[in-house]
Amino acid sequence: IANEAEAPCSTKLRTADGAEISLSINVNDLSDIIGIDHAGIEGIGLLRTEFLMSSAADIANEDRQYGIYRQVLEWAGQKPVTIRMLDLGGDKPVPDRDGTSFLGLRGIRLLLARPEFLRIQARALLRSAVHGNLKVMLPMVTLPSELEKTVTIFREELTLLQRRRISHRMPPIGIMVEVPATAIMLDTFGAAEFFSFGTNDLVQYLTAAARDNAAVADIYTHAAPAIFRLLEHTVHIAATLGAPVSVCGDMAGEPEYIPALLRCGLRHFSLAPAQLAVIRSQITQLNADGTMAVEK
Numbered sequence: 334i335a336n337e338a339e340a341p342c343s344t345k346l347r348t349a350d351g352a353e354i355s356l357s358i359n360v361n362d363l364s365d366i367i368g369i370d371h372a373g374i375e376g377i378g379l380l381r382t383e384f385l386m387s388s389a390a391d392i393a394n395e396d397r398q399y400g401i402y403r404q405v406l407e408w409a410g411q412k413p414v415t416i417r418m419l420d421l422g423g424d425k426p427v428p429d430r431d432g433t434s435f436l437g438l439r440g441i442r443l444l445l446a447r448p449e450f451l452r453i454q455a456r457a458l459l460r461s462a463v464h465g466n467l468k469v470m471l472p473m474v475t476l477p478s479e480l481e482k483t484v485t486i487f488r489e490e491l492t493l494l495q496r497r498r499i500s501h502r503m504p505p506i507g508i509m510v511e512v513p514a515t516a517i518m519l520d521t522f523g524a525a526e527f528f529s530f531g532t533n534d535l536v537q538y539l540t541a542a543a544r545d546n547a548a549v550a551d552i553y554t555h556a557a558p559a560i561f562r563l564l565e566h567t568v569h570i571a572a573t574l575g576a577p578v579s580v581c582g583d584m585a586g587e588p589e590y591i592p593a594l595l596r597c598g599l600r601h602f603s604l605a606p607a608q609l610a611v612i613r614s615q616i617t618q619l620n621a622d623g624t625m626a627v628e629k
C-alpha cells in the first residue's frame with residue numbers, strides 16, 4: 334500500500350492551553366488506510382485482526398497473516414502500529430462454530446482455550462515485527478495470568494523461530510482495558526507495557542447492557558458518568574505504573590465525550606479515520622481540563 338504522504342510530520346496537536354494530544358487511527362480492513370496521510374497521525378492505535386480473517390483456514394494461515402501485518406507496518410514506516418490479537422466471540426463471529434456469548438470464551442479467553450491459533454498469530458506477529466514499529470495488544474484481558482500465559486507463549490514461539498533461523502523481534506505487549514475488573518485492578522497488570530481503554534465493551538460490562546441490543550441502548554449511552562469515574566480512577570493507576578494509556582473505543586471519536594476524556598487525564602486517542610478532522614479541530618478549542626478555551 335503506497336503511503337501518499339512523504340511530507341514532513343506536521344506540527345504536534347495541542348489543546349488551546351498547550352497540552353500535547355496524539356491521535357491514532359482504528360483500522361478494521363486494509364482498505365481503511367488507502368489514501369490516508371500518515372503524516373498527521375501518531376500511528377495505528379488499533380488494528381482489529383478478526384476482520385482480516387474470514388475463515389478458520391485464514392486463522393490457521395501464518396504466512397497470510399505475516400504478509401498482511403508486514404504490509405501495514407511498511408505502510409506506517411516507523412510510526413507505531415498496534416495490532417490486536419484475535420478478538421473472536423461476543424459480537425464478532427467465530428469461524429467454524431456458533432458465536433460465543435459476551436460473557437463466555439471471547440478474545441484472549443478463546444485464544445488461550447485454543448492455543449494453536451494463539452501460537453500461529455504470535456509467530457506471524459513476531460516475524461512481522463522486524464518490518465516496523467509493532468505493538469501487540471490483547472483483547473478482553475480479565476486476569477494478570479492471561480497476560481502472563483500469552484507472554485510465555487510468545488517467548489516459546491520466539492525460541493522456535495530462533496532455532497529455525499527465521500528473523501523476528503519481540504514486540505511490546507499491552508492490554509485492552511475493557512472489563513471493569515481489569516480497570517479496578519489495573520495495578521496488578523504491571524507486566525503490561527501499555528494500556529488502551531475499550532470503552533465499547535467497558536460500558537456494556539459496567540452497565541450490564543449489551544452493546545448490540547437496541548432495547549437497552551438508552552442505558553448503554555447514559556452510562557457516561559459511571560464510565561468517567563472508572564476511567565479517572567484507572568488513569569491514575571496507569572500513571573503510577575508509568576505505562577502509556579490511550580482510548581480506542583468509539584468514545585474517542587465522539588465530540589460530545591472528548592471534554593470529559595480530557596478531564597480524566599487522557600491524552601492519546603485512537604479513532605475511525607473519518608472522525609480525525611472533527612476531533613482534531615475540537616481539541617484545539619479546548620483546554621487540557623476539557624473546558625472551552627476563551628477566544629482572545
Ligand code: PEP
Nearest residue numbers: 511531532533534581582
Ligand atoms: C472496545 O471494546 O471499545 C474496542 C475498541 O474493541 P471492539 O469494539 O473491537 O470490541
Ligand code: MG
Nearest residue numbers: 511531533534
Ligand atoms: Mg472490545
